[in-house]
Each structure stands twice: as structure tokens, then as C-alpha cells.
Amino acid sequence: MTREQDEDGGRRRLRRPASIKDVAAAARVSPTTVSHVLSGNRPVAEETAERVRSVVSRLGYVPASTARNLQAGSTNVIGLLVPDITNQFFAELAKGVEDAAHDLGYGVILCNTEFDPDREDRYLELLRGRFIDGMVYASGSPPSRGRLASLLGRFPIALADEVVPGLLEQTILVTADHRAGGRLIGQHLRELGHRRVLAISGPTDLVSSLERIAGFREAFGDAGVTEVEGAFVERSGYHLVAAALEDGGPRHFTAVFAANDLMALGAIAALEDAGLRVPDDVSVAGFDDIMIASRVHPRLTTVHQPAYDVGRTAGAQLLSYVHRDEVPPASRHILPVRLKVRASTAPVRPPR
Amino acid sequence: MTREQDEDGGRRRLRRPASIKDVAAAARVSPTTVSHVLSGNRPVAEETAERVRSVVSRLGYVPASTARNLQAGSTNVIGLLVPDITNQFFAELAKGVEDAAHDLGYGVILCNTEFDPDREDRYLELLRGRFIDGMVYASGSPPSRGRLASLLGRFPIALADEVVPGLLEQTILVTADHRAGGRLIGQHLRELGHRRVLAISGPTDLVSSLERIAGFREAFGDAGVTEVEGAFVERSGYHLVAAALEDGGPRHFTAVFAANDLMALGAIAALEDAGLRVPDDVSVAGFDDIMIASRVHPRLTTVHQPAYDVGRTAGAQLLSYVHRDEVPPASRHILPVRLKVRASTAPVRPPR
């Protein structure tokens, strides 16, 4: 047994790991031979190879990736930028990216921006040093186009989930079909007989949010749609619906379409607090199909987004170019969504 | 404007980024000076510095981290190994680690094992190359002690959430106080008058799971506790409760303590499917306080685990040693938990 550490004033410092030279010396061969035994890049006499392997094993030698990275000019690591990893959607997306990367022997470095532009900037600055071979960018918020564009020349970038205006035509884009999802809800509510709907959008600088509402209008028609701008959080849905109810006069909607599930939950809470029943008095539909959507009461009608597939596709697309050291041409990958009809929507009943 | 890419048979290949030599040449100074202008490690004449900065900016030069890493012998990146990033608990934990890392300018490389030992092994093998400066290990399953031990000499490791038998006394350990959590539930049920409880443990090779049950028994007493082994998934809770109900004879419990929330949800479903009401006929308590625990019907009584704090503490502890290039001495950090009394538990009512 070799000692793992050296004592030093009560503190133990990490030992210098064995290098290829140490192995070469102990096996009485050149570093070149050690390298080739391990890589298989050229034939080595079995006897020699065996001797080397035995030393490698004895010293616990593992090639230093830092040196390899410098030599190879690549790290086999891609970056993943998300706004909030505890958000189920981005967690699923991250898993997809991670799976795609793992399949090709790549690692994923996680950049969690918490929707903080400064934090995002710091991360992007960090990544400019070419630490990574590519990046999946899913910022979830209107991104700083400038910084991103400057990275585009350094390594491939795939945009996931959200369009980055101005970069759209320059690289890979993978999103769910937000527009089709909006259409599905629009059609569903119309079929249930609803004619007056309160539509709560997300932030209007997010293309995905705009697309959802646009799709809704396509299928439902513009007439009877009252649109208000929300913020993709529960409180927002609550306040907007509460405000709409307090407007005085008779209720001017029989259904609510919230551009994400959290806002839909807020909407339901506001309706119930106002003494209205969902879906008997008012129907509510959301978007995303987050985990709790199927477990709340009433179970939420919504549109399922293929978050995992978005991540996986973005990762796989990205890596197919990273691998060949090529700049990805512009491409769009729009993944299908599914309508989930549950218990929060029902045939219209005229307002009292 | 310089061209960002070179055309090559319709495919665009990435341009070689400017190196310190390019900058030095263009600014008519030595690479040493460029380095010092950027690092501030030694004084440079303002005139020279200005010339260098202007070239840096013009060429878009950023020091290659790969070369820095080799030179410095460190990467400013730590690894984070989790079983499932889409699990709310591990997502919170990851966020904590990521925050701690970001505060000190470190990146986090995400290793999602999906509870697959092979996948975990592949990751650990990858990381042996000292790509990372340290690791937070939260495998969520009984870990391969051997492989981990061999890494312990290469870089600091902090164990998060789950004890790794045999490594416990060798490095940092950060967990929630599972035992105290179990006690809180035991005491709560006892105070409600329950005397016969079905306790569903998690996998018995997980120390955290054993601790929860042990704590429960400490507070509740051993008498009246029927213990069965579950698997930390909803189905498991369902089946075990369904089986217990079908045992024939009168029901032998008035409350269920499931060692995690998912199993508790399964338990509730099984009870309701059997025509029993929760909590009127049977009380159910869980553990973890996952997001849906407070939104299901009935809202689940459970123990809140400080997942974020576990991650953040593990990350901060780890980095305090990484920073000084020291082997962390054994230390335990046991974070407090909180009882969340909600609607799924009620005073006992004798079985029919």
C-alpha cells in the first residue's frame, strides 16, 4: 500500500497522482509506449503491454484529463444553461441533455441562472474560455442576444425551448410545438361550448408564450378572447383572475386559458375563493403538464410538453456537430405536444 | 470584422481561437506580458497594458481554460453525482451545490446515474482523470464503496444525504436528521392516540431509511408497530397497504407511516380504493415534503427535509478543502428537519 496522503501539520494534502512518466519509468518503457498501450493506437508487444498494464494498475494511473484536453483541443464536456433546475420542466430537459451527452461519452456542466441576467453573464463569460465543446441554451427568459452571438463562433450552441430573437436563423433550435398546443386548448374549449375566455399569457417577450396564445386564437377565434399578461407563477394567475372577477358587472368569461400550469393553479384558487366552482361554473386549462397538474383537485386539463425530448434532441443535435467540429447550420426541430383532458374543463354553463 | 468561420465544402468548421501568442505578436510584447496584463500579477506600464488590452479586445482573446487547467493542476469544477435530477429532492440539492460552487467561482458537472450502478461506475471512471477538483456524492442508493474509496485519495469528496458505509469516518457527511424526523412522526401519531401503526420503510440498505424508522420507533415505542419494506416509489406504498388490508381479519393498524411521500401517496390510494377514508378511518404520514405533498387531497402530513441546505452545506464544506488542496477530515453535518402537520393525520378512531 502506498500512502494516500502526506501529513503536514495535522492537515493532509493531496498526493500528486502518478503521471505517464512515472508509469514509463517503472515499466522501463517510453511514455509513448504507455500511451499506446492505453489507447490502442498502435500495436504493442503483448509482453510489454502486460508489464505496462500491471504498473498502471499498481500505481492507479489514470491519464490526466487536463493534459488530454489541452492536447486534443476539446474537453468532451458540454454546457447546459437553465434558469431553474428545480423547475420540473427544466429538470426533465436537463435529464434529456444529460442522457444524450452520456451516450456519446460527454459530460454536462450545469449552469443554473436563477433567471438572473448577471449570473447568466458570469456563466457565459466563464464558458468563453472554451472550457466546453458546445452548449445547450435554455435560458427560459429573453436572452442577452449579444453575448450569445459572440459565443456562437467559439463553439456550437443549440437553443432549447425558447427562441432567441436574432439567433434563430443561425443555429439549432429545438422547441415544443407551443402553437399547436395553444390550438389544442382553443379547439377543446370551443368544442365544450365556451365562447368567452380569459386568456392569461406569459411574459410577452417570450416567443413560446406568444405562440401559445396565438395558437389558441387560431383555433378558438379572436372573438370572445380577453387577454391579460401574466408572469408564469401561481400568484400571477391568482391576481389576474381575481382582478377580472372584481371588474364589476357580470362575469365576462366561462373559461380560463392560462399559458402555464402554475398560473392555472392560481386561477383555480382565485375562482374558488370567489365562490365559483371549477369546472362547473368556470373551466380552467393550463399548459406544460407539470407533475402536480394531474394530482391537484380538480385534475388539470393541460398540454403536455415533451421536456425530456426537447433536451435530448437538443443534446443529440448539438453533439452531432460538436463531434465533427462543425458549425451547426440553422435548423428547427419542433416536437409534438399532447392535449391532456382532465377534470378542470367541462361543457359551458352560462354565467349566473 | 473578422470571419468567424471558414467555408469548407459547404460545411463550416470552427476557427482556431486566438492564443496568447497571437495577442503578443500583434501587440509587440511577449506572451508573459500579455499574461500579466490580464492577471494583474505584476505591474505593466500603462501604455503597454493599453496596447495589449486593445488587441485582446480586437481579437476576442480569452485565455484557454484547458491550458490554464493543466498549468494550475486544477479545473475549478466539481462533480455532483445524483441518481435522478428530475426528483424534486435531488433537484433542490443540486441547486444548493450549484449555488455554493458559483459563489466561489466553481462550475458543477452533473452526473445523473438514474440509479444505474453501471452508469455510476462509468461516471466515476470518467472523473478519476482528475477532471474535477472535488465531488459531492449523493447517489441515493447503496453505493459501490470500493470505487468511491479509490477516488477519495484523488480529490475531496463530500457525501450528501446518504451515508456510505465504510466511508463515513473518512470524509465530510451532510444529511438531514432522518432519525429526528422519524421521531417527530412517531410522537405526532402517538399524541393523536394511535397505538397500532403500519410502518413502511424504504430499502433496508439505505441508512437514511433505517434511521427514519428507528427514530419513529424511538418516539412511538416498538409495541404496535408492524414494519414492512418498501421501495420509495408510489406503487410500493400502494401494494404494501393493499396487501396489509387483505390479510384477512380485522385491520391491525389505525395509521400508516411511510418512509417517503411517494409511498404515502400510494398508501392513501390503496386505502381509498378499499373504501377507507383518510384521515377519518386511517391516518397517513409521509417523509420528505415533496412539492405535491401539500397539494394532494388530503394534504399530506410529513417531515420537511432541507434538501437545498444539504446540497449547499455539502458544496460549501467540500470547497473549503478543495480550495486549500487539503483532504477533508471526517465531519458530520446533520441538518434539522421540520414536522409538517397537514390533513392526512387525525385523532384515532377505532377500526370498525
Added chain:
DNA sequence: TTGTATGCGTTATCAA
């Protein structure tokens, strides 16, 4: 079948 020499891009040491 194996070895020598070189270079990857940076920073540290030493010298001027």
C-alpha cells in the same frame, strides 16, 4: 516493435 522530439496554451521562475 519501440523511442525521441515536438507542440498544445498557459503561467511561474529566473534573468535582464
Added chain:
DNA sequence: TTGATAACGCATACAA
């Protein structure tokens, strides 16, 4: 105030 040189650890072109 600045520069030349070595070194980090590896992989590879070239040589034998």
C-alpha cells in the same frame, strides 16, 4: 518594466 525559458502531462509525427 519586460522577456526568455521551462514546465504542466499528454499525444503524435517522425525516426529507428
